[in-house]
Amino acid sequence: MSVSTPDVEANQGGRKVIELESVTIRLAGDSGDGMQLAGTQFTNTSAILGNDISTLPDFPAEIRAPAGTLAGVSGFQIHFSSRDIHTPGDRLNTLVAMNPAALKTNIKDLEPGGLLIVNSDAFGAGDLHKAGYKSNPLEDGSLANYRVLAVPITKLNREAVADIKLSPREADRCKNFFALGLVYWLYERSLEPTLKWIREKFAKNPAILEANTRTLKAGYHYGETVEALPVHYRVPKAQIKPGRYRKITGNEALALGLVSAATLAELPLVYASYPITPASDILHQLSDLKRYGVRTIQAEDEIAAIGVAIGAAFGGALGVTATSGPGVCLKSEAIGLAVMTELPVVIIDVQRGGPSTGLPTKTEQADLLQAMFGRNGECPVAIVAPCSPADCFDMVFEAVRLAVSFMTPVFLLSDGYLANGAEPWLIPKISDLPRIVVKHPTRPNSNGNGEAHFLPYKRDERLVRQWAIPGTPGLEHRIGGLEKEDVTGNVSYDPLNHEHMVRTRAQKIANIADYIPPLAVNGPPEGDLLVIGWGGTYGAITTAVERAQRKGYKVAQAHLRYLNPMPKNTGEVLKRYKRVLVPELNCGQLRLLLRGTYLVDAVGLNKVQGRPFLVSEIEEKIEAMLR
Amino acid sequence: MSVSTPDVEANQGGRKVIELESVTIRLAGDSGDGMQLAGTQFTNTSAILGNDISTLPDFPAEIRAPAGTLAGVSGFQIHFSSRDIHTPGDRLNTLVAMNPAALKTNIKDLEPGGLLIVNSDAFGAGDLHKAGYKSNPLEDGSLANYRVLAVPITKLNREAVADIKLSPREADRCKNFFALGLVYWLYERSLEPTLKWIREKFAKNPAILEANTRTLKAGYHYGETVEALPVHYRVPKAQIKPGRYRKITGNEALALGLVSAATLAELPLVYASYPITPASDILHQLSDLKRYGVRTIQAEDEIAAIGVAIGAAFGGALGVTATSGPGVCLKSEAIGLAVMTELPVVIIDVQRGGPSTGLPTKTEQADLLQAMFGRNGECPVAIVAPCSPADCFDMVFEAVRLAVSFMTPVFLLSDGYLANGAEPWLIPKISDLPRIVVKHPTRPNSNGNGEAHFLPYKRDERLVRQWAIPGTPGLEHRIGGLEKEDVTGNVSYDPLNHEHMVRTRAQKIANIADYIPPLAVNGPPEGDLLVIGWGGTYGAITTAVERAQRKGYKVAQAHLRYLNPMPKNTGEVLKRYKRVLVPELNCGQLRLLLRGTYLVDAVGLNKVQGRPFLVSEIEEKIEAMLR
Amino acid sequence: MATSSTTNPVPVLQPKDLASDQEVRWCPGCGDYSILAQMKKALAGLNIPREKLVFISGIGCSSRFPYYMNTYGFHTIHGRAPTIATGLKICRPDLSVWVITGDGDGLSIGGNHLIHAIRRNVDLKIILFNNEIYGLTKGQYSPTSRIGTRTKSSPLGSIDNPLRPLSIAIGAEATFVARTIDVDVNHLTETLRRAAAHKGTAFVEVYQNCKIFNDGVFEYATDKSIKADNTLYLEHGKPLIFGKDRTKGIRLNGLEPEVVTLGQGVTVDDLLIHDEKAEEPSLAYLLSRMVYPRFPECVGVFRCVERPTYDELLNKQTEEVIRVKGRGKLEDLFASDDTWVVE
Amino acid sequence: MATSSTTNPVPVLQPKDLASDQEVRWCPGCGDYSILAQMKKALAGLNIPREKLVFISGIGCSSRFPYYMNTYGFHTIHGRAPTIATGLKICRPDLSVWVITGDGDGLSIGGNHLIHAIRRNVDLKIILFNNEIYGLTKGQYSPTSRIGTRTKSSPLGSIDNPLRPLSIAIGAEATFVARTIDVDVNHLTETLRRAAAHKGTAFVEVYQNCKIFNDGVFEYATDKSIKADNTLYLEHGKPLIFGKDRTKGIRLNGLEPEVVTLGQGVTVDDLLIHDEKAEEPSLAYLLSRMVYPRFPECVGVFRCVERPTYDELLNKQTEEVIRVKGRGKLEDLFASDDTWVVE
């Protein structure tokens, strides 16, 4: 979102203040430069200030590359606004580059005329060479299209902390806070929240505390004093639903959601996982929540992880496992076992760039058809997909609800963008959270020839079997992966029984459609175009569609958070629009399902770059289709 | 195929001879009764006699059940005809049941008025009990709808071999040949081929040789003499393409096809597999063909098996692995690696009943979407599917051709029915077999900055990269599962490169369509209905469609032997018919692909019983749709 | 499967109480029958209530076992039983969890899960039916088949050097390792009882005859006329003596065992003494290397030591934090990061 | 990757000839750098032509290794490198095939393939970089992490009893087993040379420091001031002596090793003599059990014996039938079942 025309022109401290609706900035530097921390501080401050926010970190590839190299660049992007926003922003209004490598890898995202703040101390010949610059961009005119503010950040930071007892390394480590202070001034943010954080964080280390405090202020004052900055900016409070908020990433939301769902369902949570980017953080989060009764197991591989989850489910616990695409391959046989034995397990797939090892740190949506069909035989499972970081909380809750109330494995499809992206989360009242009621049977469920029997595959009207658990006297039974006889669950090779069971398993999943909300439409109930998506593209699609609507196009948006089964009204919604557009970060997977299921001539907008959609990309496609 | 009205009535040896077009018989007994052997003998004899044949064994579940139980019944069905036939037959004209269990499990398939031959000596109280009969079916009138011939086979066989030195067990083991002899008489078959087989097989064991010879003849003469059989039958020679034939099962054809393709491509064949029903026999076959230069490895699991195949391919060999559905799950991650590294491997999936362990010995077609989509990321592979046992030879040849000429993994989808079913195979002339030309590069393929370089991901006009193998000086290079930079193959996280490579991999597979035959139509070029199928349903569909055509319906048939990519004209063919029917042994997997790709409102005929289609089932559906 | 119910289980079970209603489907003469019978006998003695017993298996003839026990049971997928058993045990320490596996299921496809369950010392009783063949898939050689074994998949004889189940288990830090034989019914029963009594992973290899595809492969250890000379029954604290008339023994020569005959100069005191409690597993390992025909093969408990179990440690860790910090409330959890209020 | 070509390779390679054009991407200070350098040095000496060298790895920091060698290389998938290396070796016995793996890649997800490659004795050189951590995924504990290791995934300390790579390898019938240390450059080079010289699976554990996530975990074995007392360098046929002034040794007490000080009554003759060629692996196993701080940890070649390799046996079997029966012709193959002619 580029700078909108100034609403207000004040004259304050001799400086112009320009009020803006939304701003997108990115802090970029070497992995060692602490950009993630500075970004987090800016985000928190802006949130407390009352802006709506959306952020996205950009980590370097998995291994720490040598300092100063392109591969070692780490960035943190913040979109803050006085309006309700849904994405971390397309183009940057301001870029802070702590070294040449950071400049080189990020400059392309800065809008023409955008503000570029660089640490000029880091542009020595060696630094330039490491970044592959033949000449110094600060001097060769290649940055002419931008407003460049070259600041000797290293030097100024050292001066700021000069008379504090610190090793040179420690001293230099503070420079991210100098930059942060400068940006705080630039956007009229109060230093207090960060100063408070510094006080708490470094309480045990007065020297560091003092150093960070001083350099933060020094950065701020530098902004005030230096002539080079004629204006600074103001982004007013946004209209936000009142309540207590926190910032949450998708992976955090999944962890919290799982603990909440288990607690409210009164089920012990057993989380078994094998580390894999970008899902590992869920394991890290949950391992730290043992006091909430969570049991985490780091298994020897993905097969073992889902095995543990299935075993836990057999024992009456909430069995959950998370992984990314390559791990889903390995879990697929065991998922089939859970389908055949009709045990509730939640499988989280934090999708990343594929195929094969692919792009482990990048985002993609290309595992949908794998989740639908990636198993032998007719093997239906339920699939849900959150649409934003905070929505991960609600949808993992749904995944748990569906798993235990339909005795089925449920896939939750997240992605690298949702996993690491953050947004404000209105902390829910516990009493407002859905209750999940689980009843393990305690007595036999039939009375064949006088004797009481337990029939493990006897079903209720929704076709769901009972969750009888070991330790219950009189309900002893055996389950397994061979085809089951209807009702008794005995092994059966009978042809008609097999057909009956295949169709029953399919119908049970289909029945879920009666227990999920219908597909909602954002925009006119009918019209020229429906833009339908799923997962993490929600924010970009929403923003694009709303812009197109403001331009007067008859376009609506629908977003599928339930992918199998789809909401009952999906087909009917699709038919209400002349054309259908399906933006996906894959080659058209949802599109195939919609076309095959509903015979609509859906068009795809497909991007497979390991990056989320830019709002503009979708906006252009919409206009191209309607113009 | 029920008995057609008699064409000829001869009077021969005081007996009527009725000439029939086609006959279907089944020999059923306990696993120990040698029914498979008797069936094979009858098949060979009929083939030599000039009939067209199609056979299907019906094994008991995997473990040998106690003798005489239902679970222990083993059957062998033979369809022999004076016309060109495509299936083992729907209903039985004659059933031989060696014990009550065999009767109970098979009688339902005998046509009304059909001939039932039972070994009356095996109907004691104990035998009846084991089979779960409350009363003796030979006496309680429950068989009134059939022509029952109760023969004391055990007794007669013992008499026949009485004065030969044999243990009682050895003596009784011969009784299958008594039954065989009787059936030979019934259908006017010569004993000579079987007598010859006996002479060769038991050359080292005169007693057994003599016993089998005698009892075979005794059975034949019993037919001649016993009054109970007023008629016998004649099935004349069929019009069959001249040449040398052998009987072949799908699994045999795959083994022979692989060896042939490797030999003609001048590639060493490395076949790595982990045993699994119904694919194990391919491993058994190939382990016995070491003198054809085959290397077989029984790996520790399916993952290791495909790992070995990929490693062999990297080394310049033809790497092949085979499994069934559960094993495909385990191989899926490694298949992704082969897609990313663009190495040629052939993956054979002999489909069985699913999901999970499912019905290991039964047939199904439910792994199509798994083969298409069962991997993380956008991960396209080529897929072919043979349509008959003998076609397994041709299609595995195709799989090899596509794999090595397009540097891609290729799936071959067989199934339990094709694997164990047999039909005559016209032995090809070696000179008529397709040549597969493989050239491993021996010198660098570029000249970047003066120096000669080898670029592993440089492609030809079909987008295929070169197959450079270790040991070649100057071509040293590294490949792997991380996204590759175009041309150089270096690891690349570049967004646009990723998109380019994803689309390039997809396009390479799409390009295969230029190198496969178009979809052929059997029947009118346009009309009311197109019946389109894939895999082992070919025989049943063909027969049903031809019958409907004879009844005057405007119905045509097309069968997909290439499923990814599909033949270029597929969409155009589909559009030429008012309606489209897709019979599948699954819940509609090809149907989803056709609808999603071509937006045709294809209707499904779906059977999921672990059994092949009956011709009548398809015939009825066709008429129901057109009536 | 449908099972008859006894809402208040009889305190002392009879073996027959442990039989399910399912028809047993192994081949006539299969060694599995005996193992099933002895298992029922062994468990009947322990008065663990039926509903507390769980049998978890992979895939194979042996893995059909759970269907025949009137307890809770799970016939899972090939090679993965230890993972599912681990999941069950960690959340249900109250259960007695048994894993039934085969030489293919446990050592071929399932080798990794087996060694990880063992090294973690999850409180599972793992019974490996070793018939040196793949029975269910109709007779291919297995990872325990001796070199040269001719099968459908090795018509010229297998070339894969076999694994020794006990050596692998000991290499994987096992706390309980034993070997027994299908037809030695008393020893089998006793060994199963010992396994049940062990806290931690109990790994038991059972020599099991596959009547159909590998008949007689253990004849040297089961044939009345010769078994005494080819097997050595281990007893804790006792010298290693064997032979028809117990005149032969095992002596250490440096670190190599050697067979000696008692009498001519050799006395019982020269013999190696068995110590199943030895701190270091070197003795158990050495015994696991003794292979027929060069040596008699040891039968009995090779090693039995105590170590905290994984399930116990895992649950302790949770209980401990809860004890110290108190059970977490969702409210606190949600507020565990900086929060702010919007009016 | 694009690589400069030398169509007729220089007979004797220099280490630098083995460097690829790819920028090395490990963290500054990572132990992997040293292993890479010594590998080049070790191989340069052997004059195996570059094109005959193949490095196959799984996934992990360590597994990036092949990209940095100007040989053939394959960065495969997590844990599966031994299977792919086996496939390559059996059809290309002419190549020198190296497997690079980590403690997670080789012992967690890949444990099963590792033990099967070892027991089959496929002619592979398997180098396991043991840093007792998952580096690439940013620091979770691994199957070799000591109990109590605090990581992102074990904030309260790990509870999984670790595997000892050498014990597992020996339990899996290994023919060559060695241990060396990233910073002991000469020993590392020499050990890699020994591995290269072994015919069969050579399994080498390298203590490797992960600067970022597990820094200093091997300090006891690398710190100049103390390493002499905490490590014992094995030499074939020599007594087990160690210590700063080589006054300490290892003596056998029954089957338990014990640390003794030479001098007071204890002479070198009392000490255990190392024998890497011992027929039975019990000694190697016992040495693999010696763990700091109770014992010095052995470094060097634990075991090195000859056994036919899998690849060799496999190819022999084929050559043999062909020699005896003659190379099969397709015509015979097609006619291998009864045939009949239709005129």
Ligand SMILES: Cc1ncc(C[n+]2csc(CCOP(=O)(O)OP(=O)(O)O)c2C)c(N)n1
């Ligand atoms: C994933 C998978 N691969 C292969 C199989 C086929 N299979 C079933 S059991 C078995 C081996 C059985 O051998 P073992 O474990 O020794 O058991 P046994 O039958 O000898 O008791 C195999 C290969 C399968 N069911 N699943």
Ligand SMILES: Cc1ncc(C[n+]2csc(CCOP(=O)(O)OP(=O)(O)O)c2C)c(N)n1
């Ligand atoms: C199937 C699969 N699961 C998980 C991962 C994630 N992963 C990559 S490397 C690794 C472990 C690396 O540890 P190690 O083998 O010790 O190598 P190191 O990085 O320590 O050298 C994991 C879990 C993956 N790439 N693939």
Ligand code: SF4
């Ligand atoms: S095949 Fe062998 S192991 Fe399986 S049931 Fe029959 S005898 Fe037992």
Ligand code: SF4
């Ligand atoms: S994370 Fe550790 S092992 Fe990986 S490169 Fe960095 S220092 Fe080396």
Ligand SMILES: [Mg+2]
């Ligand atoms: Mg077995």
Ligand SMILES: [Mg+2]
């Ligand atoms: Mg590691």
